[in-house]
Amino acid sequence: MPNTYFQFKQFRINQDQCAMKVCTDSCVFGAYVEVSQAQRILDIGTGTGLLALMVAQRSQQAGIEAVEINPEAQVQAAQNFAESPWPARLQLHPMPLQDFAKECSQQYDVILSNPPFFLASLKSDNAAKNAAKHTGDLLFEDILTFAQQHLTPTGKLYLLLPPAEALHFENLARAHGLYVHETLEVYTRIDGKCIRHIQTYIFAPADSVTVNKLAIREADGTTYTVAFSDLLREYYLIF
Structure with a gap:
């Protein structure tokens, strides 16, 4: 049974209360995103x-907002925000992104998302996990449209996706005037499989995309x- x-x-x-638990690639994502100069995230x-709290720890004064559609996750996130050291800087919007977009007038220096990402893979019998892992209520186009309208001119959009879905998102992003500036490829181990891409998007096309690699474990697994x-030293108790 998970903790x-x-x-x-x-x-x-x-x-x-959440179908999707804390996982290593999400922790890498939260620790990787650059937020030191951000005022609104x-x-x-x-x-x-998780991600909102990780960036709250590393940003000194940023106001951090979070959008969540799932009722159980809404309750869990609200609890975690309230019990954290930074409740005054954290605000939860318990609604779909599409509804939040209609009422939002803010511009953000950083937008980050670990979205549902399986486009065509088989779904499980767990409805909550399906909603958390498969595109449906939260579509890539919705994220891109929101970012196009609500990122500051020098703002950055960060996405955590598997390699195939990352390429698909990259192709869609161009139509919204957003371009990959940097990619971090995350590997299970030094000689292992690439499981995730962390992409950094900006409004200006890059002459060349910076690609870095991070292996979670050594060859011994x-x-x-x-x-x-x-990367995780500020967060994990074991370091």
């Missing part, structure tokens, strides 16, 4: 609130790499 919570150094993620599809340990 009902995940304890980080400065906050706890309660996750007993939006997390689309926050789930447990057990030992964390130095790069992973350094």
